[in-house]
Amino acid sequence: MRTMDIARVEGGMALQKVAGVVRVYPSIWRGTVVDVGCRTRELETALKGRQVHYVGVDIDPSAEVVADLGERLPFDDGSVDVVTAFDVLEHTDDFHNAFSELCRVAREHVVITLPNAYEVRTRLRHLRGKPISQKYGLPVMRPSDRHRWFFSLDEARAFVRNSGREHGWRVVDERVLAGPNTQRIGRAVCRWPNLLGSTYLALLAPVG
Numbered sequence: 001m002r003t004m005d006i007a008r009v010e011g012g013m014a015l016q017k018v019a020g021v022v023r024v025y026p027s028i029w030r031g032t033v034v035d036v037g038c039r040t041r042e043l044e045t046a047l048k049g050r051q052v053h054y055v056g057v058d059i060d061p062s063a064e065v066v067a068d069l070g071e072r073l074p075f076d077d078g079s080v081d082v083v084t085a086f087d088v089l090e091h092t093d094d095f096h097n098a099f100s101e102l103c104r105v106a107r108e109h110v111v112i113t114l115p116n117a118y119e120v121r122t123r124l125r126h127l128r129g130k131p132i133s134q135k136y137g138l139p140v141m142r143p144s145d146r147h148r149w150f151f152s153l154d155e156a157r158a159f160v161r162n163s164g165r166e167h168g169w170r171v172v173d174e175r176v177l178a179g180p181n182t183q184r185i186g187r188a189v190c191r192w193p194n195l196l197g198s199t200y201l202a203l204l205a206p207v208g
Contacts, residue, residue, distance in 0.1 A: 001157075001193065002175045017177070017199075018042040018086060021111065024175070025203055028109045031081030036069050036102065037088030055080075059145075069098045075105040084111045087199070090149045096163065103167035103204075110169060110204040112160060113177070116153040118194045153193045156200040164204050173203040 022029065022043070029050050035043045038056030047054060056063040057073065067074050069085070070092035083106040085098075092098040102110050116122075117136075135147040151159075153176065161171050176197035 015042045015045060019046040020177075021086075021113070021201065022046045024201075025109075025111065025173070028082055028111075028203070031108070032079075033082045033084065034065075034073075034075065034080045034105070036073070036083060036085045037091070038063055043084060043086070052082075069101060070094050071097075073101045073105050077104055078107045080105045081107055082109045082111065086111075086113045087115055089114060090147045090151075091145055093148060095149055095159075099159075099163050100167055103164070103169050106169075108205065110164075112200075112202050112204070114151075114153075114156040114160075114200045115147075116156065116194065116197050116199060117150045118152040119198050120195050121198075153197050153200050157202075160200070160202045160204070165207070168207050169204040170207050171202050172205045175201045177201055 019042075029047055029052050032053045032055060033043070033047065034055045034057055035041070036057045038044070038058045039060070041056055044054045044056065055065060057065045057067050057069070059066065059068055065074060069088060083102050085102055089095055089098050089112070102112070136150065157174060160174075164171055176193045177199035178197060
């Protein structure tokens with residue numbers, strides 16, 4: 001896999017990171033682009049100036065379409081040109097069904113990023129007795145949302161490849177995104193992705 005250096009990314013889907021994904025795949029953004037888990041709509045900002053119809057989907061009522069990916073997306077089969085899920089699937093209870101929903105509604109491309117919970121920074125926090133992340137911890141107050149899956153980059157890649165094939169999709173490009181302390185050592189990131197890579201990025205297209 002290739003390493004993509006994108007500004008300084010410190011967790012989450014910062015605008016720099018989303019804009020970097022858009023730059024890496026410049027020719028796919030056309031027609032209707034559905035941004036599942038749109039949150040603060042970084043993708044919409046990154047796509048400004050492109051002739052696309054952007055639709056934000058989220059459980060938050062500020063989105064154009066309010067829906068839960070873990071249940072069912074309110075779109076017909078193959079009705080959307082491009083579907084994105086940036087650091088979203090790990091928030092769902094039913095990871096497998098959520099992935100199948102992305103594949104069901106997309107027509108041309110699915111773009112996915114998944115966090116690597118085995119990255120060295122996460123491991124060091126664990127060794128120091130610090131919370132791995134607020135997204136995985138046990139807060140006193142009940143959180144509105146949290147990560148529900150803890151997996152390595154290799155597991156993310158195997159899941160996307162195999163589940164994609166089951167639904168008639170293939171991975172046409174995949175990359176390791178490096179965190180702020182690993183951007184200058186691309187070869188090392190590719191050699192030890194589970195240790196140094198922060199995110200798995202995959203571009204899928206229909207088989208055939």
